[in-house]
Amino acid sequence: MSRVRVLAGTRKGAFILESDGKRNTWKISGPHFAGWEIYHLKGSPLDPNRIYASQSSSWFGQVVQRSSDGGKTWEAVGNKFAYDGVPGTHQWYDGTPHPWEFKRVWHFEPSLTDPDTVYAGVEDAAMFKSTDGGQTWAELSGLRGHGTGPHWAPGAGGMCLHTILLDPKDPKRMFIAISAAGAFRTDDGGATWKPINQGLRSQHIPDPTAEVGHCVHRIALHKSKPKTLFMQKHWDVMRTDDAGDSWREISGDLPTDFGFVIDVHAHEPETVYVIPIKSDSEHYVPDGKLRVYRSKVGGNEWEPLAKGLPQENCYVNILRDAMAVDTLDQCGVYFGTTGGQLYASADAGDSWTAIARDLPAVLSVEVQTLP
Amino acid sequence: MIRVVLPANLCTLARVEGEVTIAVASPVSQRTLLDALEARYPMLEGTIRDHGTKKRRAFLRYFACERDLSIEPPDAELPPAVLEGKEPFMVVGAIAGG
Numbered sequence: 016m017s018r019v020r021v022l023a024g025t026r027k028g029a030f031i032l033e034s035d036g037k038r039n040t041w042k043i044s045g046p047h048f049a050g051w052e053i054y055h056l057k058g059s060p061l062d063p064n065r066i067y068a069s070q071s072s073s074w075f076g077q078v079v080q081r082s083s084d085g086g087k088t089w090e091a092v093g094n095k096f097a098y099d100g101v102p103g104t105h106q107w108y109d110g111t112p113h114p115w116e117f118k119r120v121w122h123f124e125p126s127l128t129d130p131d132t133v134y135a136g137v138e139d140a141a142m143f144k145s146t147d148g149g150q151t152w153a154e155l156s157g158l159r160g161h162g163t164g165p166h167w168a169p170g171a172g173g174m175c176l177h178t179i180l181l182d183p184k185d186p187k188r189m190f191i192a193i194s195a196a197g198a199f200r201t202d203d204g205g206a207t208w209k210p211i212n213q214g215l216r217s218q219h220i221p222d223p224t225a226e227v228g229h230c231v232h233r234i235a236l237h238k239s240k241p242k243t244l245f246m247q248k249h250w251d252v253m254r255t256d257d258a259g260d261s262w263r264e265i266s267g268d269l270p271t272d273f274g275f276v277i278d279v280h281a282h283e284p285e286t287v288y289v290i291p292i293k294s295d296s297e298h299y300v301p302d303g304k305l306r307v308y309r310s311k312v313g314g315n316e317w318e319p320l321a322k323g324l325p326q327e328n329c330y331v332n333i334l335r336d337a338m339a340v341d342t343l344d345q346c347g348v349y350f351g352t353t354g355g356q357l358y359a360s361a362d363a364g365d366s367w368t369a370i371a372r373d374l375p376a377v378l379s380v381e382v383q384t385l386p
Numbered sequence: 387m388i389r390v391v392l393p394a395n396l397c398t399l400a401r402v403e404g405e406v407t408i409a410v411a412s413p414v415s416q417r418t419l420l421d422a423l424e425a426r427y428p429m430l431e432g433t434i435r436d437h438g439t440k441k442r443r444a445f446l447r448y449f450a451c452e453r454d455l456s457i458e459p460p461d462a463e464l465p466p467a468v469l470e471g472k473e474p475f476m477v478v479g480a481i482a483g484g
Contacts, residue, residue: 075395095437
């Protein structure tokens with residue numbers, strides 16, 4: 016029977032949860048790297064025991080950890096992320112030029128074809144690649160250098176490259192997203208990039224239809240339809256069917272179209288999940304009720320999923336990298352909250368159970384479906 | 387041998403307990419000591435000093451012999467008591483409460 020391994024990054028360490036395919040009982044290990052912020056962990060799709068973890072701290076900077084045994088043991092690998100050439104400047108909050116400065120890794124995306132190749136999305140926004148299992152890193156500088164970089168600006172959480180999607184049908188194509196610059200695509204393996212933000216509208220920027228400057232919170236795709244992307248933006252849930260060349264809004268009947276996470280069912284490419292969040296200032300779920308919203312028709316028509324989730328006095332947030340799905344026949348959906356709860360659904364969202372309740376604030380959730 | 391006290395988080399990262407002792411060729415300064423420390427514990431590279439500039443990270447301080455050495459020139463020789471192994475060189479994280 017298949018097994019499931021959940022990788023949770025939190026403000027104070029990493030936790031690994033394992034269950035069999037029934038997903039009824041869970042064994043929790045951790046905290047790994049206790050006291051450190053773990054922005055993200057992710058396993059190689061080719062070698063599930065190969066896991067990369069981003070360990071960071073305001074005191075001690077960035078550390079990259081790698082496991083070769085499914086998270087039982089770890090070794091620190093390369094943590095030198097040097098921007099290519101003269102880094103130049105981006106916009107600061109007040110619009111003045113500000114030098115690019117590396118702060119942390121937000122997201123690791125292991126290659127679909129080589130377990131030693133992994134991509135890193137970092138703050139200040141840039142993309143790095145390692146081909147030696149994380150020992151050394153080189154910037155894919157065509158992203159920052161394509162022309163609009165000096166106009167990128169940080170969101171409230173920093174200027175982070177937080178999403179990396181690898182096209183399963185075209186090894187040269189990747190999508191990334193940056194807060195607050197927008198979404199970008201490469202069709203040549205990362206050498207050159209283009210902004211893909213046509214159709215986005217953002218009232219907070221001087222030109223609401225600008226090529227860049229949009230605060231994209233997260234994008235997701237289904238492996239069978241990689242030209243279709245779903246986006247949770249600062250406001251608006253969006254969709255493209257032409258690999259980002261044009262976007263249209265699919266917020267439809269959501270109670271609010273602000274949020275951070277978005278993900279797609281493992282077997283149904285038109286089934287999408289979001290968790291609406293009250294904003295601009297509150298950043299917790301509306302009305303004290305934690306509800307996942309699911310669309311089975313690719314957007315616009317959404318149903319609330321609340322069974323097993325708190326429906327009163329709940330004021331948590333769900334951060335952008337904190338939702339994932341497994342690939343079991345009955346798709347499992349998982350998310351973590353800033354209140355330290357990890358929720359799992361073994362029936363595609365119809366019902367939910369807290370598989371951990373009192374962790375530090377959850378920053379990221381990934382799931383591995385194991386043989 | 388130079389005695390070095392690391393913050394708890396860096397002890398865990400380097401997989402050491404308590405003080406570490408490092409052999410450093412004279413003259414012994416912050417720079418040569420930390421170079422030697424990082425050579426022995428490569429996982430500490432970038433966690434005490436910036437990778438590129440080798441400047442002390444903002445939230446860390448250096449202390450020895452009840453003195454704050456953080457703003458001493460990096461090539462200044464360390465106090466005699468540190469060189470003689472009577473006192474440790476301490477890397478201290480800024481205190482944060484809450």
